[in-house]
Amino acid sequence: MSMDDQQPEPVHVSTEEATCSTEEACEQTQQQTESRADQSRKSESSGIPNSIDRLRSEFDKLLGVAVEQGERALDKLGLFGNEAVWMPRVDILELEDEVQVSFDLPGVTAEEINITLAGNMLTITGSRSTGTTTTAGQTVRISERPSGQFRRSVPMPVAVDPDKVTASVQNGILSVVLEKSSTEKPRQIPISSAAGTGF
Template sequence: MRTQENMPVARGSNGGHASPIGMLQTRIDRMFDDFTRGFGMMDAAWDNAGSLGLWSDSGVLMPSLDMHETDKEMVLTIELPGVDEKDIEVAAKDQTIIVSGEKRSEFESRQGDGYRSERAYGHFARSVNLPFAVDASKVKARCDRGVLTLTIPKPAEAMQQVRKIPITH
């Protein structure tokens, strides 16, 4: 019959880990904590703005989107949760559709006698290159419950049938 006895983990005299690797881990943890101290104040703004999608390298929010194509049109569906329709701008230039605007959100919290109010503002922009020139006067834009749908008709030359090319051996 085997018995097992649990032993406590050995600690060094400084209260930290006894091994050099453990001490290194403790130092790295402290450095990371020092580096990130103060970011907590931005959590609500970051989370609210981040609900739009991805951050670009320049720090501008890029909303998530889906794109599908039919025989006659391209349809873009862009998620803009919490963005008021009046804060959205849609533009077309050559073969590019550009969606931009501002997300404004407010957060209010009351706990006992305490009161906290946070406002997050964030600029967003997303551009999509299409395989044809866009006629801005024919683009339809509809916003419903935080989802912007753009219907972009294809010009006649873009609607031509795709022809299969046989592959020879």
């Protein structure tokens, strides 16, 4: 048998078979081994619930962000889809009787925009062409204006009346006004006093 045919044997260390010079040394070694095993068992068992709790809290945070930001959170998480979709910027202003939502959509006409209200989620979709096209001999050096399909969903801060929604486009800004639901509107409650009663 040549030296090349021999494979090294795995090394196995066992504390049970180790011989001790004195009985006291053997007891100390065994106690140390048992205490190390107990510590590793405790750390392993405590590590699993900590990992699960940490995972659960991270998942709860992600769900909270998705509820607050709508599709923007899904896009950042990579769950929105593979198609190139850009999201216009938005402002939401809550007044006493209504909610005003403004979207930046320069160069987009009213005919190119679709607006839907599903439950409490306002969604706009459409497409925009920036007009930047190249022909032979032309090179685009900078292209920062988004083009193509756009989509943006925003949750309303309060319940709104789906039958009382208006929208208009002016100077590249889409303005959507949503009247609050009657249950959300503040009401003045009259106070009646009983005449002739006193303390």
